[in-house]
Every structure is written in C-alpha cells, then in structure tokens.
Amino acid sequence: MSTETATEPKTRRISTRTLIISGVIVAIVLAGLISGFASSHPDGLEYVAEQLGFHSTAQDSAAATGPLADYGVSGVENARLSGGLAGIIGVAVVAVVMGGLVWLLRRSGSRQTATRATDPEA
Amino acid sequence: MHVPDGFLDAPTSVGTAVVAAAGVAIALRGSRRELDDRTAPLAGLVAMFVFAAQMLNFPVGLGTSGHLLGGALAAILVGPYTATLILTVVLLVQALLFADGGITALGTNITLMGLVGVWVAWAVFVGVRAILPKRLSSLTPASFVAGLVSVPAAALAFVAFYAIGGQAPIDLTALTGAMLAWHTVIGVGEGLITALVVASVVATRPDLVHGAQPLLKQRSLTVRSPEGISA
Numbered sequence: 001m002s003t004e005t006a007t008e009p010k011t012r013r014i015s016t017r018t019l020i021i022s023g024v025i026v027a028i029v030l031a032g033l034i035s036g037f038a039s040s041h042p043d044g045l046e047y048v049a050e051q052l053g054f055h056s057t058a059q060d061s062a063a064a065t066g067p068l069a070d071y072g073v074s075g076v077e078n079a080r081l082s083g084g085l086a087g088i089i090g091v092a093v094v095a096v097v098m099g100g101l102v103w104l105l106r107r108s109g110s111r112q113t114a115t116r117a118t119d120p121e122a
Numbered sequence: 123m124h125v126p127d128g129f130l131d132a133p134t135s136v137g138t139a140v141v142a143a144a145g146v147a148i149a150l151r152g153s154r155r156e157l158d159d160r161t162a163p164l165a166g167l168v169a170m171f172v173f174a175a176q177m178l179n180f181p182v183g184l185g186t187s188g189h190l191l192g193g194a195l196a197a198i199l200v201g202p203y204t205a206t207l208i209l210t211v212v213l214l215v216q217a218l219l220f221a222d223g224g225i226t227a228l229g230t231n232i233t234l235m236g237l238v239g240v241w242v243a244w245a246v247f248v249g250v251r252a253i254l255p256k257r258l259s260s261l262t263p264a265s266f267v268a269g270l271v272s273v274p275a276a277a278l279a280f281v282a283f284y285a286i287g288g289q290a291p292i293d294l295t296a297l298t299g300a301m302l303a304w305h306t307v308i309g310v311g312e313g314l315i316t317a318l319v320v321a322s323v324v325a326t327r328p329d330l331v332h333g334a335q336p337l338l339k340q341r342s343l344t345v346r347s348p349e350g351i352s353a
Contacts, residue, residue: 014326016160023167031174039179039187044304045123045280047186052297054290059128061221069221071177087177090215091170098169098211102162105154 024095031087035071036080123191123276123305124216125231127224134287139229145237146210152203156332161200164330168196169208171319176212180311188308191276193239194247194269195316198261198333199323202244209236230283238279243272247333256337258328262321265333269316273309277301 014022042050049055067074068086076082130138157165172192179187192212196205213231216222223231247268254260281298320331328334 016163016327016330019323019327019330020163020167023171027167027170027174030171031177035174035177038177038189039181041179041181041185041187043123043179044182044186044188044277044301044308045125047184048297048300048304049129051300052292054129054288054292057128057289058126059224061127061217061224063218063221063225066219066221068219071220071222086220087174090173090177090220093219094169094173094212094215095166097215098208099166101207101211102157102165105150106157106162108154 027091028088031091032084035087036083123234123273123280124213124223125227125234125280127226129224129289130227130230130283131287131289132226134283135226135230137229137286138233138283142210142229142232142237145206146232149203149206149210153201153207156201156204161330161332165200165204165208168192168199168205169211172196172208173212173215175315176216182304182307182311186304188273188305188311190312190315191235191239191273193235193276194243194265194272194312195319197240197244198247198265198268198316198320199331201332202240204332205240205244206236209240230280234276234279234283239272239276242275243268246271251333251336258324258334258337261324261331261334261337262317265320266313266317268313270306270309270313273312274302274305277305 041047046055049058063069068089071086071090072079072082073085073089076085153165172190172195175190175192177189179189182188191209193205193209196208200208210232213223213228213236217225217228217231247264250264250267251260254264278298278301281294281301284292284297285294320333324331324334328338
C-alpha cells in the first residue's frame with residue numbers, strides 16, 4: 001500500500017505496470033510474511049457461535065484433510081514458514097483463477113460486441 | 123465470517139447456493155462492461171489482495187478478531203459485478219484448498235460476502251458519493267462508510283439465514299444483537315482499510331478506480347495535472 005503512494009511528486013502518477021507490480025509485492029508480503037502475525041483469536045461469527053452455544057454444530061469440511069488445510073503446508077514443520085508458504089500459494093492460485101476468468105470473459109465479451117456492433121447496448 | 127459446514131440445514135444451504143449461482147451468473151454478464159484493457163489486470167490484483175488481506179485477522183477485543191471481507195474495496199476499485207466474481211474466486215479457493223468456510227456452505231458464504239457485502243457496500247458508496255462534494259477526496263469517506271456498513275449487513279444476512287435454517291435452536295434476538303455488535307466493530311476496521319487502500323490508488327491512478335469514474339468525467343481536462351488530482 002505504501003509503495004503505491006511512493007510516486008514522483010511532480011506527476012503523482014505511476015504506470016499501470018508499476019502499480020500492478022507494487023500491488024503484487026504487497027499481496028505476497030501480506031500473505032507470506034505479515035500473516036504470521038495475524039490474530040489467532042476466533043472471528044466474530046465463531047465467537048458469537050461459541051457464546052450462544054451453536055459452534056458445536058460446525059462440521060469439518062471435506063477439504064479439512066487437504067495438503068493446505070487451515071493455511072498450512074502439510075509436511076512443513078516451521079509454523080511461520082508453513083503458513084507463509086500456504087499464503088503465497090493461495091495468492092498465486094487466486095491470481096491464476098481470476099486472471100483466467102477475466103481473460104475468458106473479455107474474449108467472449110469482445111466476440112459478442114463484434115457481432116452486436118449495431119446494438120447500442122452491446 | 124466464513125460459515126462452516128453444519129451451521130445451516132441442507133435445504134437452506136441449497137437455497138443460498140441457488141441465490142449465489144444466480145448472483146454469479148448476473149455478475150459474469152455485468153463484469154464485461156466493467157473490464158476494459160486498462161482495468162482488466164486490476165481485477166486479478168484486487169483478488170490477490172483480498173485473499174491476502176483476509177488472512178490478516180486483527181484483534182477487536184474480548185479475545186475476538188476480524189479480517190477484511192474486501193467486498194467494498196473490490197467494488198469501489200473494479201466495479202460491483204467484478205467484485206462479486208473476485209469474492210467468489212477467493213471464497214472458492216479458501217473453501218477447496220484451505221478448508222476455510224464449508225463446502226456445502228459455499229453458497230451461503232458467496233451470498234453473504236460476494237453478494238450482500240459487495241452490493242450493500244456499492245449502494246452505500248454511491249449514495250455517500252452523491253451527497254459529498256464532487257471531488258476525488260470525497261471518495262475516502264465514502265469508502266470508509268461503505269466498508270463499515272457492509273460488514274454488519276452481511277452479518278444480518280447470516281442471522282436471516284440462521285432464522286430460516288439454523289441447526290441449533292438459538293434465541294434470534296440474542297443472535298442478532300451479538301452478530302450486529304461484533305460486526306459493527308469489525309466493520310470499523312473494514313472501513314479504515316478500505317478507505318486507506320482506495321485513497322492510495324486514487325492518489326496515484328484515479329483513472330483506474332471504478333468508483334471515481336463519474337468524478338473524472340466532469341474534470342477530464344484537469345485530472346492529469348497535479349492540481350486536478352489533489353483537488
């Protein structure tokens with residue numbers, strides 16, 4: 001975040017490329033490093049569920065035995081390394097899935113726009 | 123507020139899955155109008171940021187924590203339709219790879235965070251932007267309020283689902299009060315982070331911010347000058 005604001009005072013603009021690269025670095029640092037310092041307390045919903053006594057109805061997800069379950073890489077002993085690696089893998093997977101989805105949408109979108117060029121709604 | 127499997131009964135989970143699927147289908151159509159050559163890369167970046175930020179639980183007192191949901195942030199930066207898709211992708215990856223949020227609860231979580239969180243935030247943002255002075259600095263308070271309101275709104279939606287199909291018999295008044303209180307506090311954090319990140323991007327590249335577009339059209343001749351940006 002702070003890297004995005006570090007721009008030349010004269011123009012106060014940065015290239016899209018610089019913005020994207022800074023953003024990617026921020027995301028990787030947040031997920032890979034800062035996440036190790038995140039609060040491990042239950043979140044609002046978990047806390048309320050415990051207080052009101054319905055937390056026991058929660059069931060383990062079918063994904064709970066997966067190699068990345070609960071933001072850790074199974075087999076990596078060091079908790080901080082395990083969590084950081086899991087975070088970076090997650091950021092990468094989200095980037096690939098979202099990037100692929102946007103690519104598909106824009107590809108099919110441009111084809112539709114081309115075939116409906118006379119339609120003002122297109 | 124990732125809902126685990128088991129909190130809601132099967133019919134309610136099927137119902138929220140249908141709602142989520144319909145919402146995502148509409149978002150798939152709508153996002154095409156939001157994504158152009160310049161803003162498309164931003165969608166991937168915002169998705170990465172939302173995933174990373176959701177790992178960062180911040181303490182809110184009494185041994186409880188909260189984290190950014192990101193619906194307001196994504197809607198303001200890249201548009202609400204694309205924001206719904208971003209939250210859907212993040213929630214899918216979290217549920218399938220990280221066992222964060224249930225798999226049968228995926229439709230519930232997409233409805234809460236990807237639909238209610240995103241669209242309440244967007245409606246509040248547009249409303250606050252309309253009553254504030256027409257300048258870029260107004261986007262910061264509008265982003266704060268949008269983020270703040272979106273979290274208790276999603277919490278209320280959870281209460282509504284629990285009233286329909288909660289597995290345990292719980293006093294709904296107590297549930298409503300507790301969910302609203304905690305998620306309003308968490309919402310303050312959501313609002314602060316949303317405002318900080320939106321202000322950072324607006325300060326550097328306001329032309330890429332979806333929520334800034336109506337303001338930029340009016341001042342399209344001055345926006346590239348330092349005065350136009352700082353005004």
